[in-house]
Amino acid sequence: MFWTVDRLTEWDTYLMCYYNNDAGDQCGSTVDITIYQPPESVSFSFVNHTGMMFENQLYTLQCSVQNVAPVQNLTVTFYRGNTALGHLQSNSEEKKPVNETFTLNIASSREDDGAQYWCEAKLELGPAGPQRPPVVTSEKLPAIVHYGPELKEPPNPDVITITEGDTLHLNCSSVGNPSPSYTWTLPTNSSSYSGSVLTIKSVGFEHEGQYICTVSNTVGTVTKEFNIDVQASPLIRIIAGVTAAVLFVFILCVLCCRFYKQNRKGSYNLKDVLRFPKHTALPLQNCENV
Numbered sequence: 001m002f003w004t005v006d007r008l009t010e011w012d013t014y015l016m017c018y019y020n021n022d023a024g025d026q027c028g029s030t031v032d033i034t035i036y037q038p039p040e041s042v043s044f045s046f047v048n049h050t051g052m053m054f055e056n057q058l059y060t061l062q063c064s065v066q067n068v069a070p071v072q073n074l075t076v077t078f079y080r081g082n083t084a085l086g087h088l089q090s091n092s093e094e095k096k097p098v099n100e101t102f103t104l105n106i107a108s109s110r111e112d113d114g115a116q117y118w119c120e121a122k123l124e125l126g127p128a129g130p131q132r133p134p135v136v137t138s139e140k141l142p143a144i145v146h147y148g149p150e151l152k153e154p155p156n157p158d159v160i161t162i163t164e165g166d167t168l169h170l171n172c173s174s175v176g177n178p179s180p181s182y183t184w185t186l187p188t189n190s191s192s193y194s195g196s197v198l199t200i201k202s203v204g205f206e207h208e209g210q211y212i213c214t215v216s217n218t219v220g221t222v223t224k225e226f227n228i229d230v231q232a233s234p235l236i237r238i239i240a241g242v243t244a245a246v247l248f249v250f251i252l253c254v255l256c257c258r259f260y261k262q263n264r265k266g267s268y269n270l271k272d273v274l275r276f277p278k279h280t281a282l283p284l285q286n287c288e289n290v
Helices: 234-265 270-274
Strands: 014-020 026-032 041-046 058-068 074-080 083-089 098-107 116-123 135-137 145-151 160-163 168-171 174-177 181-185 197-200 209-216 221-231
Touching: 041 116, 041 135, 058 074, 058 116, 074 098, 083 098, 145 209, 145 221
Parallel strands: 160 221
Antiparallel strands: 014 026, 041 058, 058 098, 074 083, 074 116, 116 135, 145 174, 168 197, 181 209, 209 221
16 A cells, blocks of 8 residues: 655654554554755855965864755765865754754865865765765855965075176075065175076176075065175186296296307407406526527
């Protein structure tokens, strides 16, 4: 025997079935009835918060489900993008349609920036119901997470050695929300610079010293230091060495030539040339004795 009804208006009810057995006695059985009401709507929000979020702060997600029964058969899932954050169920035993609110606490991170938060409600329709019950989802709310600057490359404690005349690149790039600003402190009295990468096309000895890059936004500040040592160009050293060697050889040749001429021709004094030689008188012998 089958009994069909188009609509039930009583939510907390049961069914009595009466029949006569073979002996003619009347018997009865009670049949429990569960009446299901899928959620009419689902909404998502942050509890006591609107606008931007901050890194490492606690926030409460809220999923509100309207007009659902029985609520104990309801499962609510919170999402960040496509990642499930948690599954919640109600402890209520109410069989009539109710409005139920579910909350979940999270700690924000910079990876959450730009992610979309939302929730879904799924009512299990019992073992005789469809294997894939209908799912009602909420709207998606994008998150804006503010966090302090973080350097893309860690500071280098070692001295950076560069050759005179080469190009110098100092990278102070970082990430942060809102976008960070850059301030450089230079060892020279040159004009200030405000970019993330400092470039000097031709380095001179006047560019030696410490460079300090300060990165900041409304959340925090970080600094990065560069110590620069400028060395002379090897080409200049070679040219200077060759020049000194050539000059030394030239001076040596001049000295050798002068020394050679002096030894070959001798040195003469005009007074010595014009001076007559002295003669010594000898006694005359007696011619008679010869």
